[in-house]
Amino acid sequence: MKASHFLISTLKEAPADAEIVSHQLMTRAGMIKKLGAGVYSYMPMGLRVIRKVEAIVREEMNRAGAIEVTMPVVQPAEAWQETGRFNKMGPELLRFQDRHGRDFVIQPTSEEVVTDIARQEFKSYKQLPKNLYQIQTKFRDERRPRFGLMRGREFTMKDAYSFDKDRDSAQASYQTMRDAYQRIFDRFGLQYRAVRADSGAIGGDLSEEFQVIAATGEDAIVYCPNSDYAANIEKAESLAPAGPRPAASEALEKIATPGNSTCQAVADQLGLPLARTIKSLVLATDEVNEAGEIVKTQVWLLLLRGDHDMNEVKVNKVDGLANFRFASLAEIQDHFGCEPGYLGPLNLQKPVKLVVDREVAVMADWICGANEKDFHIRGVNFGRDLPEPALVADLRNVVAGDPSPDGQGPLAIERGIEIGHVFYLGTKYSEAMNATFLADNGKPTHFEMGCYGIGITRLPAAAIEQNHDERGIIWPDAIAPFTVVLCPIGMDRSELVKQAAEKLYADLLALGVDVILDDRGERPGAMFADWELIGVPHRVVLGDRGLKEGLVEYQHRRDAAATPVPLADVVAQLKTRLGL
Template sequence: MKASQFFISTLKEAPADAEVVSHKLMTRAGLIKKLGAGIYNYMPMGLRVIRKVEAIVREEMNRAGAVELTMPVVQPAELWQETGRFEKMGPELLRIQDRHGRDFVVQPTSEEVITDIARQELRSYKQLPKNFYQIQTKFRDERRPRFGLMRGREFTMKDAYSFDRDPSAAKASYQVMAQAYRRIFDRFGLTYRAVAADSGAIGGDLSEEFQVIAATGEDAIVYCPQSDYAANMEKAEALAPAGPRGTAVQALTKTATPGKSTCADVAELLGVPLSTTVKSLVLATDETNEAGEIVKTQVWLLLLRGDHDMNEIKVAKVPGLEGFRFATLGEIDEHFGCKPGYLGPIGLKKPLKIVADREVALMADWICGANEPDFHTTGVNWGRDLPEPDAVADLRNVVAGDRSPDGQGELAIERGIEVGHVFYLGTKYSRAMNATFLDENGKPQPLEMGCYGIGITRLPAAAIEQNHDERGIIWPDAIAPFTVVVCPVGMDRSDAVKATAESLYTDLLAAGVDVILDDRGERPGAMFADWELIGVPHRVTIGDKSLKDGMVEYQHRRDAAATKVAVADILAHVKGRMAV
C-alpha cells in the first residue's frame, strides 16, 4: 500500500470527551471517528487493525474445530421471552418494534438464537459435539457510554457456543476453547492473564476471563506471584485467618466518639489500628407473591473488618441473601433506633440475622457502633457480649498480602481490561427453550452448552492502553495496521531515494510483509510524527545523505534511536527484527 492511495487523517489534539489513552490516541491517529454516543465509524486505519484481530481469532477458532455462521443483529423477542431475558435483562437490551407492532431486540449476545438453531438441527447424539461461532455486531444500550471502544454501545464480538451430550463432554469442549483462547492471546503479542471469574447474569459454572494487563484497566486482577493462581476480584477467595479466635482481654465499654461516624475516624480518635474496628452493613431481602407484591422482608446485618470492603457477588451467594438490596433508613431505624455511622450488633431494637465475615468471626476485643449517635462500643467479644453470628462467610474483597487460596504464597493485585470470557453454561438455556437431542436409547436429553466471547473491537483499545508512550501508539506486530513503514526523505527531489524506497517496498511486499510506503512528500518531522502516533512498529528511513554511504536507517517504535543498516542488508534486518 502507498500512503498517497490510502487514507491518513491524524490530529494534533484529542477531542474534549476523550478520557482514557486509547480513546485519545485512536481518535488522534485516525482509527475511529465518533458518530454518536458510544457509536463509532471504524476508519480505514482502524479497520485494518480490527481485520487482523478477526483473522487471528478466525484461524484459531477454525483450528479448534468451531464452525462459523452468522446470526441476525435484529432478533424476534419471542426467543428472548422463552428464557425470560426479554424482561430481566433491563434497559441495556435495546427493544424495538416493526411496522406491525411486533417486538424485536437488537442483539447484545446470541444465546437464544443459537439455542433455537440447535434445537432444530442437533437432533441426535451422533451430531455432537458441535461448536458454532460468529463475528458479529452487538449493541448494548449503556447508560453512560465512555472511553471510546472500551465501553461503547455498538461493538463487534466473536461469540461461540458449544453443544454436548453430558457435563463431562461439555467440560472437555470448554477446555478446548480455553486453550484456543490462550493461543489467540499469545498471537496478539499482549501481556495477559487468564483468571477465574464469576459467571454473572449469563449463568453457568466454570468461567474464566482473559484480561489484558494495563494500569488503566477497570478490573482488579488477583494473582499469586509464587503460583498459577489468578482470579478476578469478584471471584478471589479470602481465606479465614489461621489459628483460633483470640481471648477476650478488654471490658465491654461504651466510648464517646463525637462526630466520628466512620471506622477510619474512630480508629484515629482512639489511636488503634483500623483492623480492630468492625463496620455494620444493613441489607434486606424481600419475599413476594405471584402478583409481585412484597409479603415479607428480612433484614440482615453484615459485619466486616473496618479496613475491608464488601464483595457484593460473594454476599449474594450467602444462603438467603440472593437478590439482596440495601436496607432503607426506615428499616435501619426500626431495628437499630439509630442513624447509619453508629450501628452495631449489641442492643438491637428488633432482632435480625447477623452474618459475619470470616475475619470478624475470629476477632476479639473489637470496636463497633453503639447504636447511639456519637458513641461506639469497645472491647466487643463473641460469646461473652453477643451470641455467635447466624452465619459466617467470605464477604469481602481480598487485599494484597492475603494468603493465596492455593497455599503457595501471598496475593498481589494488578489492573486489567477484560477482552475475553469463557463459560460453561450447562442446561440453563437448553432447558428453558426445550433444546434436546435423542441419546442412544432414543430418549430426549437437554443439550449441555458452553459460551465463549472475545471483544473484537475492544481488543485494539486494550492493546493501546498497554502499549503507548508520549508520542503515540506502539502496536504489537500481529495487529498493527501496517507492520513496516518506509519513509523516503525528499523522494520527489532525489531519484536515488525514490528508486531505493520503491525497491525496498517491492521486496517487502514480495516477502509477505504488510508494508506502507509514505510517498506523500511530507517533511521528515511531520512524516515521523504521523507514524509514531499511528504506532507502526518498524520504520525504515531513506535519505540522500545516508545513501551516499550505502546506508539506510532502521528504527523500531520502541527504540530510542535509529540504527544504520546497509542497503543490501535492510530486508533481512527488518525481517529479523519482526521475528523477535
C-alpha cells in the same frame, strides 16, 4: 498501500471526553470517530487493526473445529422470554417494538438464538460435539458509556457456543476452547493472564477470564507469585483465619465519638488499628407477588472488618441475599433507630438477619457503632455480648498479602483488562428452551453447553493501554495497522530517493509484508510524528544523503534511536525482524 491513496487523519489533541490513553490515542491516530455516546465509526486505520484481530481469531477458531455462522443483531423477544432473560436482564438489554407491536431486542449476546438453532439442527448424539461461532455486532445500553472502545455501547464480539452430549464431553470442549484462546492471545503478542472468574448474568459454574495486564485496567487480578493460582477480585476466595478466636479481654464500653462516623476516624480517635473496627452494612431483599408488588422485605446486617471492602458478587451468592439492594434510610432508621455511621449489631430497634464475614467471626474485643449518634462501643465479643453468628460467609474482597487459597504463599494484586471469557454453562439454556437430542439410550437429553467470548473491538484498546509511550501507540506486529512504514525524505525532489523507496516498497510487497509507503511529501518531523502516533512497529527512513552512501535508517517503534543499515541488507534485516 501508499499513504497518498489512504486516509490518514491524525490530530494533535485528544477530545476533552477522552479519559484514558487508548481512547485518546485511537482518536488522535484517526482510528475511531465518535458518532454518539458509546458509538464509534471505525476509520480505515482502526479497521485494519480490527480486521487483523478478526483474522487471527477466525483462524484459531477454525483450527479448533468451530463452525462459523452469523446470527441476527435484531432478535425476536420470544426466545429471550423462554429463558426469562427478557425480563431478568436490566436496561442494558435494548428492547423495542416493531410497527406491529411485537417485542424485539438488539442482541448483547446470542445464547437463546444459538440454542434455538441447536434444537432444530442437532437431533442425535451422533451429531455432537458441535461448536458454532460468530463475529458479530453487539449492543449493550451501558448507563455510562466511557473510555472509548473499552466500554462502548455498540461493539464487535466473537461469541462461540459448544453443544455436547454429556458433562465430560462439555468439559473437553471447554478445554479445547481455552487452549485456542491461549493460542490467540499468544499470537497477539500481549502480556495476559487467565484467571478464575464469576459467570455473571450468562450463568454457569466454570468460568475463566483472559485479562491483558495494564496499569490502567478496570479489573483487579489476584494471583499467587509462587503458583499458577489467579482469579479476578470477584471470584478470589478470602480464607478463614486459622486458629480459634481469642478470649475476650476487654469490658464492654460505650464511648463518645462525636462527628467520627467512619471506621478510620474512630480508629484514629482511639489510637487503635483500623483492623480492630467493624463496619456495618445494611442490605434488604424484597419478596414480590406475580404482579411485581413487594409483599415482604427482609433487612440484613453484614459485619466486615473496618479495613475490608464488601464483595457484591460474593454477597449475592449468600443464601437469601440474591438480588439484594442497599437498605433505604427509612429502613435503616426503623431497624436501628440511628443514622448510618454509628450502626452496629447491639441495641436494635427491630430484628435483622445477621451475616458475618469469616474474618469477623474469629475476632475478639472489636469496635462497632452503638446505634446512637456520636457513640460507638468497644470490647464487643461474640458469645458474651452477642450470640454466636449463625451465618458466616466470605463477604469481602481479598487484599494483597492474604494467603493464597492453594496454600502456596501470599496473594498479590495487579490491574487488568478483560478481553476474553470462557464459560461452562451446563444445561441452563437447553433446559429453559427444552433443547434436546436423542442420546445413545434413545431418550431425549438436554445439551450440555459452553459459551466463549472475545471482545474484538475492545482488544485493540487493551493492547494500547499495555503498549504506548509519550509519542503514541506501540503496536505488536500481529495487529498493527501496517507492519512496516517507509518514510522517504524529499521523495518529490530526489529521483534517487524516489527510485529506492519504490523498489524497496515493491520488494516488501512481493514478500507479503504489510507495508505502507508515505509518499505524501510531508516534512520529516511531521511524517515521523504521524507514524509514531499511529504506532507502526517498523520504520525505514530513506534520505538522499544516506542513499549516496548506500545507507538507510531502520528504527523499531520501541528503539530510542535509528540504526544505519546498508540498503542492500535492509530487506534481509526486515525479514529477520518479522520472522519471515
